[in-house]
Amino acid sequence: VPTAADISRDVLTNKSAVMFDILRASSTVSTALANGCKEVIPVVEVDDAFALAKTLPENTFLLGGERGAVKVPGFHLGNSPLEYNVGTVGNKTVILTTTNGTQATRRAAEGSGQVFIGSLLNVSAVAKKLMEMEQDIVLVCAGTRGKFSLEDTLAAGMVARELVRLWQLKGQISPALTENLPINGEFYLDETPMVSGNGLVLEDAAVAALRLAEYYENNPLRALYDSLHGQKLAQIGLAADLAYCAQVDLFDVVPVYRDGKIGID
Ligand code: MLT
Numbered sequence: 001v002p003t004a005a006d007i008s009r010d011v012l013t014n015k016s017a018v019m020f021d022i023l024r025a026s027s028t029v030s031t032a033l034a035n036g037c038k039e040v041i042p043v044v045e046v047d048d049a050f051a052l053a054k055t056l057p058e059n060t061f062l063l064g065g066e067r068g069a070v071k072v073p074g075f076h077l078g079n080s081p082l083e084y085n086v087g088t089v090g091n092k093t094v095i096l097t098t099t100n101g102t103q104a105t106r107r108a109a110e111g112s113g114q115v116f117i118g119s120l121l122n123v124s125a126v127a128k129k130l131m132e133m134e135q136d137i138v139l140v141c142a143g144t145r146g147k148f149s150l151e152d153t154l155a156a157g158m159v160a161r162e163l164v165r166l167w168q169l170k171g172q173i174s175p176a177l178t179e180n181l182p183i184n185g186e187f188y189l190d191e192t193p194m195v196s197g198n199g200l201v202l203e204d205a206a207v208a209a210l211r212l213a214e215y216y217e218n219n220p221l222r223a224l225y226d227s228l229h230g231q232k233l234a235q236i237g238l239a240a241d242l243a244y245c246a247q248v249d250l251f252d253v254v255p256v257y258r259d260g261k262i263g264i265d
Contacts, residue, residue, distance in 0.1 A: 012111020016133045018118040018126055018159065019108045019257075020152040021142035023229050024079050025101020026119040026255075027245040028064070031081040033264050034121075034251040037089035040262040042102035046072050049097045056093060065097040069233060072097070080241050104142035105257050111138075117255035117262060120155050120220055120248050127162035129254045137163075139206065150227040151245075154216055157209030158248065160202060164210065221246035 020026055029040050043049050049063055049072075064077035064084070071078030077088070079098050096102055108115045113135060118126045130137050139159060141152035202210065216223040224230040224242045233241055255262045 012108065012113060012138060014112060015136040015138045016113045016116065016130060017108040017111060017138045017140050018116045018130070018156070019101070019105050019140045019142060020118045020155045021098070021101030021104055022119045022151050022155045022245050023149075023224065023227070023233060024081060024241055024245060025096070025098040025105075025142070026117045026155075027121055028079055028081040028084055028098075029096070029101075029117050029255050029262055030119050030121045030251055030253055032064075032084040032089045032094050033255050033262070034253045035084055035086045035089055036091060037084065038091055038093050038263075040094045040096050040255070041260065042105050042257070042262060043095060043097050044103050044106065046097055049095045050074070052095050056095075061093040061095055062089065064094050065102070067099060069099075069236060069238065080238065081244055082240060100142045100144060104140060105262070108138075108140045109257055115257040117257065118155055118159055120158065120246060121250045122253055123155070123158045124162055124249050125252045125254050127159050127166060130159070130163060131166050139209070144229050149229060150212075151224050151230060153209045154212055154220060154223045156206070157211070157213030158217075158220075160206045160210040161213045164202070220248060 029042075032040055041052065043052060046065075046067065049065065053061060053063055062077055063072070063075040064079065065072055065075060066079035069079070077083045077094075079096075084094070105115065105117065114133065116126055116129060118139070139156035141149060141156055143149045143152060212223075221243060224246050225234065230242050233239070253264050256265055
């Protein structure tokens with residue numbers, strides 16, 4: 001579970017990646033696609049967005065995104081998922097640029113594997129998709145300007161948790177995550193290797209994220225308010241976005257980034 005700033009080609013080689021920027025880019029992308037948007041094209045700079053728009057036929061696209069959490073002047077939409085409803089984005093291409101999320105998506109794609117977009121809105125759908133991949137998985141937390149972010153780690157932890165549940169159903173999981181605890185001072189793991197017969201194991205960062213998810217499981221909104229970026233959004237009048245992004249499993253969609261565009265398989 002690295003932040004986007006820590007990822008490198010080595011980390012990503014032959015792995016599937018999931019990018020989380022739940023406040024708000026990855027929630028916005030999932031919402032747009034669930035509401036019938038044709039595709040989302042993430043671009044890094046505002047100028048790139050305007051340049052790309054010039055190449056597309058009129059009325060087929062919308063410019064969306066933010067700087068400083070505020071809509072970019074001249075854009076149709078900001079980065080609030082609530083703006084990306086069926087009537088607005090249906091059958092449209094969205095050109096999206098955000099401060100952290102769009103860059104993290106492109107960085108996650110530097111490896112050779114598939115890149116999915118995760119949020120609280122699609123935890124179970126993402127975990128199910130990852131089960132099908134039969135590949136090592138990197139959960140990339142976009143973070144806030146390169147720093148650890150609580151809300152992205154929470155979402156990564158929720159996906160890790162659901163993966164563990166699915167693995168356990170198949171009888172495959174590292175015993176480190178079973179409920180077995182040391183008995184009479186004898187540590188269970190002394191005799192049981194961290195890696196199960198099937199080789200499935202979570203790195204410590206993923207275990208930490210999973211435990212964070214357990215802490216907030218009954219009130220994910222609280223994590224969003226505990227986070228620095230969440231507080232900033234609430235302060236500038238965007239509390240409704242926090243409430244929206246805190247919903248778990250609202251959609252069954254798994255956005256995938258391929259050839260520069262995000263769509264649904
Ligand atoms: C980002 O990509 O940095 C975020 O989505 C910012 C935001 O909350 O709009």
